[in-house]
Amino acid sequence: MTALRVPARPEQDASLRPVPWRRMAWVTWRQHRFALAGVAALLGALAVYLWLAGLRVHHAWTAAAACRPASSDACGNLIGGFLATYWPTAQLIAALLLTAPALIGAFVGAPVLARELETGTFRFAWTQGFGRWRWTLAKLVPLAITVAAAAGVFSVLFSWYFQPFFAAGQQIPLAPAVFGLRGVAFAAWTLAAFAIGGLAGLLIRRVVPAIAATLAAYTGLALAAGLYLRQHYLTPLLTSNPNPPGSPWMIGQSAWIVSQWWTKGGKPISQSVLSQVLQGAPQLAGKGGVPQSPNVTQYLNQHGYTLWTSYQPGSRFWPFQWIEGGWLLALSVLLIAATVWLVRRRAA
Amino acid sequence: MSTNVIEASGLSKRYGSTWALRECTLAIAAGHVAALVGPNGAGKTTLLNLAVGMLAPTAGTIEVLGGRPAGSPAALDGIAFVAQDTPLYKNLPAADMLHLTRNLNRRFDQDYAEARLGELGIPLNRKTGRLSGGQQAQFALTLALARRPRLLVLDEPVAMLDPVARHDFMALVMTAMAADGVSVVLSSHVLAELERVADYLILLSRGRVQVAGEVEDLLASHRVLTGPAAEADRYAERLRVVHARRGEAQAHLLVRACAGDPVPPGWEAHPVGLEELALAYLRESGAAALPGPARSRNAEPSEVTR
Numbered sequence: 061m062t063a064l065r066v067p068a069r070p071e072q073d074a075s076l077r078p079v080p081w082r083r084m085a086w087v088t089w090r091q092h093r094f095a096l097a098g099v100a101a102l103l104g105a106l107a108v109y110l111w112l113a114g115l116r117v118h119h120a121w122t123a124a125a126a127c128r129p130a131s132s133d134a135c136g137n138l139i140g141g142f143l144a145t146y147w148p149t150a151q152l153i154a155a156l157l158l159t160a161p162a163l164i165g166a167f168v169g170a171p172v173l174a175r176e177l178e179t180g181t182f183r184f185a186w187t188q189g190f191g192r193w194r195w196t197l198a199k200l201v202p203l204a205i206t207v208a209a210a211a212g213v214f215s216v217l218f219s220w221y222f223q224p225f226f227a228a229g230q231q232i233p234l235a236p237a238v239f240g241l242r243g244v245a246f247a248a249w250t251l252a253a254f255a256i257g258g259l260a261g262l263l264i265r266r267v268v269p270a271i272a273a274t275l276a277a278y279t280g281l282a283l284a285a286g287l288y289l290r291q292h293y294l295t296p297l298l299t300s301n302p303n304p305p306g307s308p309w310m311i312g313q314s315a316w317i318v319s320q321w322w323t324k325g326g327k328p329i330s331q332s333v334l335s336q337v338l339q340g341a342p343q344l345a346g347k348g349g350v351p352q353s354p355n356v357t358q359y360l361n362q363h364g365y366t367l368w369t370s371y372q373p374g375s376r377f378w379p380f381q382w383i384e385g386g387w388l389l390a391l392s393v394l395l396i397a398a399t400v401w402l403v404r405r406r407a408a
Numbered sequence: 409m410s411t412n413v414i415e416a417s418g419l420s421k422r423y424g425s426t427w428a429l430r431e432c433t434l435a436i437a438a439g440h441v442a443a444l445v446g447p448n449g450a451g452k453t454t455l456l457n458l459a460v461g462m463l464a465p466t467a468g469t470i471e472v473l474g475g476r477p478a479g480s481p482a483a484l485d486g487i488a489f490v491a492q493d494t495p496l497y498k499n500l501p502a503a504d505m506l507h508l509t510r511n512l513n514r515r516f517d518q519d520y521a522e523a524r525l526g527e528l529g530i531p532l533n534r535k536t537g538r539l540s541g542g543q544q545a546q547f548a549l550t551l552a553l554a555r556r557p558r559l560l561v562l563d564e565p566v567a568m569l570d571p572v573a574r575h576d577f578m579a580l581v582m583t584a585m586a587a588d589g590v591s592v593v594l595s596s597h598v599l600a601e602l603e604r605v606a607d608y609l610i611l612l613s614r615g616r617v618q619v620a621g622e623v624e625d626l627l628a629s630h631r632v633l634t635g636p637a638a639e640a641d642r643y644a645e646r647l648r649v650v651h652a653r654r655g656e657a658q659a660h661l662l663v664r665a666c667a668g669d670p671v672p673p674g675w676e677a678h679p680v681g682l683e684e685l686a687l688a689y690l691r692e693s694g695a696a697a698l699p700g701p702a703r704s705r706n707a708e709p710s711e712v713t714r
Contacts, residue, residue, distance in 0.1 A: 076481060
């Protein structure tokens with residue numbers, strides 16, 4: 061037979077320039093605009109609420125803080141009233157916000173690859189001229205930057221909203237409940253959650269299980285960071301004098317107490333021994349728990365016991381923010397790089 | 409200039425402990441409609457996925473379009489792949505699907521694609537998920553052809569289609585083939601369809617290439633001998649029988665033989681059809697496991713043109 065000849069098309073073979081990156085922008089936007097709209101709606105609605113609530117909180121706090129003399133009972137009652145009114149809501153908002161990065165990572169990050177793999181469209185997408193790994197990179201990176209930036213802007217607003225509660229001494233910036241919601245941490249956690257979602261979607265290949273796995277992995281990571289990692293970012297300071305001049309009875313208002321223990325003659329003393337000692341001073345005991353009130357401490361000090369406190373001073377807030385943001389950024393880059401590498405390797 | 413659109417050498421692919429494809433060596437020259445035939449699990453989809461770079465070989469090499477590594481940017485640029493079940497983004501309107509495909513490729517013939525959609529009666533604002541199965545397949549093929557590929561790879565393109573849609577689909581493939589010189593490699597279960605369109609046949613069996621060659625040559629080198637069943641065994645020893653079908657009185661032997669070869673007395677020789685040939689080899693995967701048609705002029709299992 062006479063074979064049909066493919067017409068020579070030299071322009072295709074010579075200098076094959078890849079499809080420009082910017083062409084993926086429309087594709088990513090078109091396919092993920094609903095997910096991004098969801099993020100915008102979630103954070104936008106919360107932002108409007110925070111703005112309105114924040115105005116009331118700041119107004120009330122300004123009034124309470126202006127009270128003079130500050131140490132009077134009347135002023136104390138005013139601040140107490142402020143906290144009674146606004147603190148429960150603030151706590152609830154902070155608790156809800158802790159879940160926001162996980163939700164964004166699970167519902168925006170996980171489907172990016174899982175949906176393609178689940179519906180089979182990856183066979184279409186990955187055989188186009190753009191190329192498989194470039195497609196993956198061009199989807200994950202802009203989406204990651206977008207959600208992280210949105211979270212970053214939002215956390216500035218939250219910081220402003222929450223400021224009066226720090227001023228009132230109700231919460232410290234290093235506390236696990238709010239540390240991850242302010243500074244660079246909120247954006248970094250959102251970024252990490254998204255990167256976890258992307259990789260989970262590739263490995264699990266189905267949307268719903270990938271979402272569940274992302275939520276689980278994120279929760280585990282956040283708990284590990286809050287409970288174990290963060291207190292070791294820098295070596296905690298140690299003091300045996302919990303009452304430096306100028307502070308009521310603790311090491312400044314803003315320090316994050318890592319741990320406390322009693323010693324006598326250089327040896328650690330167990331709780332049961334302390335309880336026995338305190339029974340010699342019946343007017344102090346009876347409340348149970350760790351004896352920490354000034355009187356108890358004084359009493360024990362007089363009997364040769366020393367209270368040691370390891371703590372992270374409040375001045376370490378920003379160093380800690382940069383450390384946490386730094387390792388989360390590194391982790392996210394690693395996860396996204398691993399995702400792209402796996403997509404590339406799956407096939408040639 | 410004639411190139412091989414697919415050239416595999418010792419190509420093997422293993423999933424866990426199962427070999428989906430073993431030591432597959434073949435070359436398909438440009439300008440063919442090559443049909444990949446074989447039972448389920450023979451490795452058809454694996455071979456096609458290797459050709460488009462969706463899988464990496466466990467061993468061996470596969471090159472496309474004259475020496476481009478499968479899956480490389482240069483290879484992807486010249487190959488359009490329509491996967492099994494013709495995946496499309498179901499929530500995208502047809503127009504956005506065109507836009508997306510245009511953005512993902514260096515070339516995209518928007519006018520051609522829109523004209524084809526017009527002929528198919530697919531409105532641009534219709535979501536692809538709301539198209540009929542036949543329309544989805546046609547749409548996926550249109551997207552592939554609008555990329556102006558040099559090689560079109562189709563994995564079971566008509567399996568899910570009704571006869572009319574099947575006919576229309578293959579007609580579009582043949583038009584593209586004739587008009588643009590697109591080479592086509594397709595896998596299919598539907599043997600009857602292949603007879604009309606394929607001019608190159610690759611038969612896979614249990615991950616190995618059983619037959620590979622131009623349809624014309626294959627048909628010329630095989631024929632069916634019909635004669636008394638009682639004599640079948642006697643001749644079966646002397647002739648190169650691919651497949652024997654015995655009735656009460658008569659036996660039909662598919663043998664490898666050229667037109668001039670002598671016919672035993674009392675027997676009749678008939679030319680063989682592609683479907684019959686393919687079926688015979690499919691039934692005799694063990695007996696005829698080795699490469700294809702014995703051809704005196706070439707020891708290679710397939711024709712390599714460079």
